[in-house]
């Protein structure tokens with residue numbers, strides 16, 4: 001491969017105007033996995049998250065032409081098909097695969113999640129006879145596997161029988177009967193039949209959006225094949241990829257929300273940005289003369305300042321960056337040891353995760369020592385302030401591990417109708433009283449703390 005060259009993958013599929021499935025999902029997947037994405041459009045669909053209200057098929061000769069244009073210029077290292085719509089289009093694709101010989105993943109899409117038909121009934125036979133024998137991998141879901149194999153699938157043993165039948169009768173090298181619609185509430189098993197052997201690719205069943213999972217999964221397999229991975233490795237990597245795409249999805253539309261293939265890049269990128277941004281604030285905090293002033297505000301349990309990835313990506317404390325070993329008071333100054341890391345704060349991170357439920361812009365917080373004088377200057381500065389008496393915490397909240405912090409934040413939001421700048425709690429037996437300062441960024445949090453110190457100093 002030449003300097004700066006990337007493998008080329010192609011999607012031969014339909015366009016979903018809602019941006020969730022089809023070519024949109026495939027190109028996001030290709031981009032996230034570091035291959036150059038190319039496309040041959042088979043049909044335009046007027047579609048959103050809950051319905052397909054129109055389909056406009058592309059003439060089959062033009063599908064062929066798109067593949068040829070790409071092939072002649074840049075080669076195709078691997079391709080996948082999605083919605084093929086009709087027999088003529090299937091034949092056009094089969095002809096291209098025969099002429100150019102690229103490895104092909106067939107996602108035998110038949111019906112959209114919303115119920116719309118994406119493949120004519122008469123075209124199923126064409127798919128079986130003319131395209132599948134040329135495929136390296138086929139990825140039917142439960143219903144498609146039933147249609148292709150004639151086996152009714154109720155459990156994993158049925159899925160194995162169907163996978164073997166498809167490989168044997170249709171001549172596909174590797175068959176994956178996907179487990180999205182099989183298995184239990186907590187586990188998903190994709191049944192893979194490859195080189196005469198059955199393998200189970202099993203993961204937890206994650207919560208999230210699933211419109212376009214099949215598209216993105218088959219695109220991910222094609223991307224790994226284009227990069228030169230063996231078939232089984234490509235399937236396993238694609239499965240891991242799709243887990244992130246489902247679990248870090250975001251809600252859009254009123255129907256079945258889409259997977260987020262870009263999450264694979266976004267999460268690491270946002271964690272890195274959060275680390276970098278927090279590191280800059282720590283630099284400010286630990287320089288003179290601020291460091292000495294801040295030292296006066298460090299409580300017995302020490303301080304931490306945290307920064308979360310954006311709300312739609314944040315699922316737990318491992319998505320919040322904090323200071324390892326906390327911000328400590330040492331010889332009248334604040335000190336930090338080490339670079340900001342994800343998952344090192346539990347307490348302050350959980351407060352931010354809770355605050356984000358009410359206001360997605362609040363991504364940072366710091367805990368400081370409780371002081372009546374600080375509350376007084378906060379009021380004088382016109383900051384929003386909630387003071388929570390922990391003795392009012394109901395027994396049923398106290399008795400549940402981890403329920404106290406959400407309760408404090410909820411009380412504050414109930415009092416003020418918003419996440420406050422400062423949330424003070426007056427402590428309880430064995431609980432040091434504390435003030436938490438919230439803001440959109442670590443710098444904004446620190447600015448608020450500096451305002452408090454400056455105002456207190458001038459009183």
Ligand SMILES: Nc1ncnc2c1ncn2[C@@H]1O[C@H](COP(=O)(O)OP(=O)(O)OP(=O)(O)O)[C@@H](O)[C@H]1O
Nearest residue numbers: 113141178179180181188205206211212213214217
């Ligand atoms: N909730 C889930 N948790 C983990 N993995 C899942 C989940 N739902 C689907 N998958 C995985 O996503 C991939 C796609 O499977 P699925 O059975 O949903 O395909 P599909 O029905 O063709 O999807 P689509 O409706 O988008 O066409 C498979 O690898 C499957 O194991």
Ligand SMILES: [Mg+2]
Nearest residue numbers: 109141214215
């Ligand atoms: Mg599908």
